[in-house]
Amino acid sequence: MNQKGIFIPTETEVRAAYHEGEEAVVSLFQRVTETISRLVDRIQALEDRLEMNSSNSHKPPSGDIFDKPSPKSRRKRHKRKSGGQPGHAGNTLDLTANPDRIISHAVLRCRRCGSGLKEAAVQDEERRQVFDIPPVKLEVTEHRAEIKICPHCGARNKADFPGDVSQTVGYGPEFKARVAYLKDYQFVAVERICELMEDFYGHRPSEAMVLGIGLEGAEKVSEVQEAVRQYLRDREPVTHNDETGLRIEGKTSWLHTVSSEFLTYYGVYACRGREAMDAMGILGFRKGIVMHDCWKPYFTYTDAVHALCNVHLLRELAFIQERYGQAWAENMMGLLLEMKRSADK
Numbered sequence: 001m002n003q004k005g006i007f008i009p010t011e012t013e014v015r016a017a018y019h020e021g022e023e024a025v026v027s028l029f030q031r032v033t034e035t036i037s038r039l040v041d042r043i044q045a046l047e048d049r050l051e052m053n054s055s056n057s058h059k060p061p062s063g064d065i066f067d068k069p070s071p072k073s074r075r076k077r078h079k080r081k082s083g084g085q086p087g088h089a090g091n092t093l094d095l096t097a098n099p100d101r102i103i104s105h106a107v108l109r110c111r112r113c114g115s116g117l118k119e120a121a122v123q124d125e126e127r128r129q130v131f132d133i134p135p136v137k138l139e140v141t142e143h144r145a146e147i148k149i150c151p152h153c154g155a156r157n158k159a160d161f162p163g164d165v166s167q168t169v170g171y172g173p174e175f176k177a178r179v180a181y182l183k184d185y186q187f188v189a190v191e192r193i194c195e196l197m198e199d200f201y202g203h204r205p206s207e208a209m210v211l212g213i214g215l216e217g218a219e220k221v222s223e224v225q226e227a228v229r230q231y232l233r234d235r236e237p238v239t240h241n242d243e244t245g246l247r248i249e250g251k252t253s254w255l256h257t258v259s260s261e262f263l264t265y266y267g268v269y270a271c272r273g274r275e276a277m278d279a280m281g282i283l284g285f286r287k288g289i290v291m292h293d294c295w296k297p298y299f300t301y302t303d304a305v306h307a308l309c310n311v312h313l314l315r316e317l318a319f320i321q322e323r324y325g326q327a328w329a330e331n332m333m334g335l336l337l338e339m340k341r342s343a344d345k
Contacts, residue, residue, distance in 0.1 A: 007035045048323060056319035058293060058312060095129055138201050141172070171205070171213070179210055180217040229265050233282045236260045238289040240309070241298060243272060258282045273297045310336055 009017075009028060017024040052059050104125075107117050145159040164173055171179075175197075182188040182196065190207045198204035232239055239258050246255040246268060254272040258265045258280065269276035274297045277283045283290065283301050290304040293312040314336060320329040 006039070007031050048319075051323050052319060056315050056322055058315070093129075093131055095127060099129060136201060138175070138203050171209070175201075176213045176216070179205065179213045183210060183214050184217065225265070228263050229280075229282060232258050232260060232263060232265055233285045236263070236288065238291065238307075239282075239286065241283065241290060241292045243276075243295075256280055274300055277301075310340065 009032060014028065017028040107120075109116055143161055143165050145161055147156065147158045149156055179193060179197070182193050183190065188196070190210050193210050194204050194207060239260055241256075241258050243254055243256045246253045248268070251270075254269050254276055256267045256269065256272075256276050265280070265282065267276065267280040269279060277297065283298070283304065286301065286304040288305060289307050290298065290301065291307040291309055292298040293309050299306060314333055317329040317333045317336075320326050321333070
């Protein structure tokens with residue numbers, strides 16, 4: 001027996017079994033056979049792991065470091081040409097009936113004889129329109145609150161500033177909305193947001209200010225977040241659940257999500273699994289269908305109706321077909337896709 005618990009008989013043990021008789025040899029042989037069987041299974045598992053990638057397993061694309069799989073689409077080819085189809089409305093620019101500015105270009109001389117046309121009547125005009133963004137700069141609005149002394153009692157009275165004017169100098173709601181949009185929706189890096197605001201509007205906010213605007217926005221949407229959480233918990237018939245790693249301040253955290261067709265709730269936790277799911281406060285109350293990738297912690301919620309994500313099933317079937325050449329796996333993939341097309345119809 002070696003350090004890893006694998007039985008490898010020594011020459012002394014083999015000779016001893018030989019001298020002890022037939023039963024001892026058979027027993028020794030059985031132990032060796034069991035060892036070989038376990039090693040074969042382990043080798044098989046390791047080889048399978050090497051063949052896994054993001055297209056045929058739960059492995060994320062970031063794990064495809066050395067052997068990135070070629071993109072493969074499971075869509076059936078159609079006979080339509082690429083590009084816009086007949087009857088498609090398209091997104092081309094159309095002339096507007098009410099342009100913001102009109103610039104007239106005069107004809108001063110005849111192109112054939114050179115005669116002056118300044119006094120000639122205009123017979124017609126050809127129109128062309130240019131859609132563009134006008135120059136933008138920050139607009140500074142100064143708020144002045146009147147201060148008056150009551151002539152009757154001598155009290156000093158000052159007018160109230162609007163609710164969003166809380167500092168002597170600060171950014172307005174439009175500026176903050178653009179910063180929050182770039183940071184939390186478009187995922188633009190903080191330093192680049194500072195550069196972009198300087199390039200576009202001639203003013204560069206500090207990185208701390210950008211982060212502060214994000215926190216302020218989070219507070220403003222907290223009621224909406226709670227409403228989304230409660231709806232997904234109590235009213236949504238089907239939710240999809242997933243989790244992924246997330247780096248925060250140089251440490252690995254976990255982003256858990258619960259979503260439907262139109263709503264998504266995000267929760268960030270230091271741990272992954274049942275503890276984080278309980279802290280999220282949704283799955284423990286779910287009575288409807290909970291769709292996931294077959295990860296074991298999801299099945300600990302016994303009040304929910306569990307459904308397995310077909311995308312993950314397709315990946316696993318693709319692995320079986322690619323690795324072992326099993327025809328049934330490819331047939332099952334076709335069946336699942338056909339079922340989806342029928343359900344969509």
